[in-house]
Amino acid sequence: MQFSSFAEFIDMGGYGFYVWLSFGMATLLLVLLVMNSLVSNKQVKQRIAKQQARQEKLKRAAKQQAQLSQSS
Amino acid sequence: MWKWLHPYANPEITYHFTGKLTPWFTWLSIILLAIGLTWALLFAPADYQQGESFRIFYIHVPAAILSMSIYVGMAIAAFSGLVWQLKLADASAAALAPVGAVFTAIALITGAAWGKPMWGTWWIWDARLTSELILLFLYLGVIALHNAFEDKALAGKAAGILAIVGVINIPIIKYSVEWWNTLHQGATVSKFGKPAMSADMYWPFLFCFFGFAFFVAAVTCLRFKTEILSRNSMRPWVKALVKEEIK
Amino acid sequence: MMSINIPSYRQAFMLMLKRDLTIALRHKDDIFNPLLFFIIVVTLFPLGIGPEASTLSRIAPGIIWVAALLATLLSLDRLFKADFADGSLEQMMLIPQPLFIIVLAKIIAHWLITGLPLIFIAPVLAVLLHLNENSYGALMITLLIGTPVLSFIGAIGVALTVGIKKGGVLLSLIVLPLYIPVLIFATSAIDTAAMNLPYSGQVAIIGALFFTSFTLAPFAVSAALKVSTN
Amino acid sequence: MPSSNALLHADKLTCIREDRILFEALSCQFNQGDIVQIAGPNGAGKTSLLRILAGLSQPFEGEVHFQNQPLHKNVELYNQNLTYIGHLAGIKGEMTAQENLAFYLAMQGLPPHAAEQTLENVNLLGFEDALASHLSAGQHRRIALARLWQCQKPIWILDEPFTAIDKQGVKNLENLFVEHAKQGGCVILTTHQDLAIDAQLVKTIELEYQLV
Numbered sequence: 001m002q003f004s005s006f007a008e009f010i011d012m013g014g015y016g017f018y019v020w021l022s023f024g025m026a027t028l029l030l031v032l033l034v035m036n037s038l039v040s041n042k043q044v045k046q047r048i049a050k051q052q053a054r055q056e057k058l059k060r061a062a063k064q065q066a067q068l069s070q071s072s
Numbered sequence: 073m074w075k076w077l078h079p080y081a082n083p084e085i086t087y088h089f090t091g092k093l094t095p096w097f098t099w100l101s102i103i104l105l106a107i108g109l110t111w112a113l114l115f116a117p118a119d120y121q122q123g124e125s126f127r128i129f130y131i132h133v134p135a136a137i138l139s140m141s142i143y144v145g146m147a148i149a150a151f152s153g154l155v156w157q158l159k160l161a162d163a164s165a166a167a168l169a170p171v172g173a174v175f176t177a178i179a180l181i182t183g184a185a186w187g188k189p190m191w192g193t194w195w196i197w198d199a200r201l202t203s204e205l206i207l208l209f210l211y212l213g214v215i216a217l218h219n220a221f222e223d224k225a226l227a228g229k230a231a232g233i234l235a236i237v238g239v240i241n242i243p244i245i246k247y248s249v250e251w252w253n254t255l256h257q258g259a260t261v262s263k264f265g266k267p268a269m270s271a272d273m274y275w276p277f278l279f280c281f282f283g284f285a286f287f288v289a290a291v292t293c294l295r296f297k298t299e300i301l302s303r304n305s306m307r308p309w310v311k312a313l314v315k316e317e318i319k
Numbered sequence: 320m321m322s323i324n325i326p327s328y329r330q331a332f333m334l335m336l337k338r339d340l341t342i343a344l345r346h347k348d349d350i351f352n353p354l355l356f357f358i359i360v361v362t363l364f365p366l367g368i369g370p371e372a373s374t375l376s377r378i379a380p381g382i383i384w385v386a387a388l389l390a391t392l393l394s395l396d397r398l399f400k401a402d403f404a405d406g407s408l409e410q411m412m413l414i415p416q417p418l419f420i421i422v423l424a425k426i427i428a429h430w431l432i433t434g435l436p437l438i439f440i441a442p443v444l445a446v447l448l449h450l451n452e453n454s455y456g457a458l459m460i461t462l463l464i465g466t467p468v469l470s471f472i473g474a475i476g477v478a479l480t481v482g483i484k485k486g487g488v489l490l491s492l493i494v495l496p497l498y499i500p501v502l503i504f505a506t507s508a509i510d511t512a513a514m515n516l517p518y519s520g521q522v523a524i525i526g527a528l529f530f531t532s533f534t535l536a537p538f539a540v541s542a543a544l545k546v547s548t549n
Numbered sequence: 550m551p552s553s554n555a556l557l558h559a560d561k562l563t564c565i566r567e568d569r570i571l572f573e574a575l576s577c578q579f580n581q582g583d584i585v586q587i588a589g590p591n592g593a594g595k596t597s598l599l600r601i602l603a604g605l606s607q608p609f610e611g612e613v614h615f616q617n618q619p620l621h622k623n624v625e626l627y628n629q630n631l632t633y634i635g636h637l638a639g640i641k642g643e644m645t646a647q648e649n650l651a652f653y654l655a656m657q658g659l660p661p662h663a664a665e666q667t668l669e670n671v672n673l674l675g676f677e678d679a680l681a682s683h684l685s686a687g688q689h690r691r692i693a694l695a696r697l698w699q700c701q702k703p704i705w706i707l708d709e710p711f712t713a714i715d716k717q718g719v720k721n722l723e724n725l726f727v728e729h730a731k732q733g734g735c736v737i738l739t740t741h742q743d744l745a746i747d748a749q750l751v752k753t754i755e756l757e758y759q760l761v
Contacts, residue, residue, distance in 0.1 A: 013124035022182040209496040248500040406637025
């Protein structure tokens with residue numbers, strides 16, 4: 001352990017601001033990247049599900065029309 | 073010669089294979105980073121010249137190394153996508169680009185934050201910082217081009233060509249910037265000499281580096297899976313998979 | 320099979336070059352607008368910085384070269400956009416000769432229309448910026464071999480963005496970083512010449528860039544066009 | 550299996566446009582002397598199929614073969630044998646009708662003076678020296694089609710060739726197609742009009758609008 005107290009650890013020998021800025025920004029960017037990756041994964045899945053629902057609707061409509069034209 | 077690659081060219085098999093790999097990468101990354109960063113922040117000795125600010129090194133250098141290697145990896149993937157018409161290679165290149173851009177940004181920000189106490193200014197036109205900045209532009213170009221196309225298969229091909237053109241240019245840009253730097257600033261700015269790393273600095277560095285590397289692998293796998301899904305959305309297996317997951 | 324005598328590579332190249340030059344000469348805006356842009360950008364700098372001759376002559380190489388980069392960038396859009404919009408590009412992809420011959424002809428035509436006039440007007444602008452008298456030779460040589468590189472690299476960017484509706488800003492994002500080496504070596508050659516030192520090293524490097532882009536860019540452009548017209 | 554005299558055959562083509570399968574595992578062949586009409590509603594993938602056959606687009610899966618060789622292996626030979634005229638006429642407004650035509654003829658190795666005579670076939674005599682930007686869309690299309698009268702290439706792929714063409718022009722074109730087929734050529738086209746060509750000469754490939 002290089003630091004004897006928590007305050008000393010935060011201070012980083014006077015360089016605290018720069019060290020914690022670096023670590024903070026890096027963490028922030030990495031978290032944003034992970035969030036973005038998760039969100040876009042979910043969005044793609046939702047888009048596919050939506051598209052699927054729409055196609056099924058169209059299919060059903062086409063079937064109904066076919067039945068109607070047959071019966072008439 | 074490329075026959076053995078064939079099963080991996082099947083998107084469904086690759087998707088599930090990647091899905092199996094992801095948790096391994098994720099946990100390895102978490103463990104290595106937890107050890108590496110704790111070690112770097114609490115136990116590694118301070119540099120005798122730079123003091124505690126040297127701890128930025130444990131993020132800055134891995135990020136800088138990874139930012140370059142991700143670009144090269146992306147270009148290799150794009151090249152094989154172009155030459156052997158591997159659609160999945162294009163997808164992996166597309167998955168890598170944003171990850172690489174983030175690591176380039178981290179390298180730049182930590183570089184500036186390290187430079188302020190060392191050089192007394194946030195930004196100097198140091199050769200390495202400048203080429204890192206240009207690398208960020210190259211990444212942003214690839215990402216922007218990829219987003220501009222609606223058809224993802226075409227987007228992958230176009231961004232791939234740009235990545236290959238970029239990778240040919242990187243050594244030229246790096247060389248020209250270094251040359252420009254020595255011409256204009258000479259020896260007035262003392263760059264960081266390569267610090268003679270002692271073992272108690274080297275080990276935490278290795279842990280951090282591999283921790284970040286596995287982080288890259290895990291996030292890339294996730295994005296790669298997303299790319300596969302969006303490019304194969306009309307396939308029955310994708311539909312079944314999505315139906316199962318979204319309830 | 321019916322016998323067909325197709326034109327040789329050289330004939331196809333000349334046909335294409337002639338066609339593009341004819342079109343440009345009848346559409347004179349293509350030549351004058353980028354040139355005018357070049358002149359206006361250069362005149363803006365003294366207005367923004369101040370008229371001291373020493374300051375201006377110090378930054379003149381950079382100003383002229385950055386303005387040349389931007390003028391080239393502005394003119395690049397015409398390279399494939401019109402052909403893409405009216406369907407000529409499709410027809411060019413189906414010509415029996417390899418695509419890179421057509422591409423090469425188009426890029427050279429583009430340079431003759433936009434790059435060459437810059438070289439003629441540059442010395443006049445250099446006078447306005449009090450460029451060091453020793454530097455004129457270097458300015459002309461770097462422009463002469465540097466602007467074709469800009470056309471070649473730029474063509475890759477246009478070929479990639481030609482199918483995109485709002486490709487203008489994207490084009491600059493893609494192309495400008497790739498222009499950096501030319502900018503660095505060209506301005507440094509001019510600076511070195513001002514100090515009366517030999518600048519053949521820088522010129523040799525720009526020459527190398529010229530030959531590299533001359534040989535590789537047409538292939539990259541062909542591949543990119545195939546993607547864009549898909 | 551395609552018969553040996555097939556000029557062009559498509560092998561299990563799949564085409565996907567923005568998440569929609571336009572057609573899947575489509576196989577067809579085109580022989581010498583064929584006039585083939587690709588039919589189907591809007592959005593069924595007619596243009597996409599023609600572009601794939603012309604080698605302009607890559608199919609998602611499958612391959613096009615020319616003289617029993619995959620297309621990508623002999624692009625240059627294929628392009629020597631192919632004339633494709635798409636939706637866009639490829640006419641430059643800055644050049645005259647004659648210059649436009651002469652350029653395309655010259656690229657086929659034909660002398661430029663053939664252009665003037667050919668313009669007569671499409672009823673554009675007197676417009677030779679008019680800049681194409683002063684001409685109408687129909688006239689552009691006629692300039693583009695004019696090269697067919699000089700064309701010695703066997704495979705013609707034409708996307709909606711009759712759009713904006715008057716009745717007499719359509720008749721002339723149809724006669725030209727029959728003539729070309731008789732000489733051993735092959736015409737592949739899309740059109741919304743009914744062809745006034747003897748039905749025995751025309752084959753039809755029907756594309757359906759697929760929902761999934």
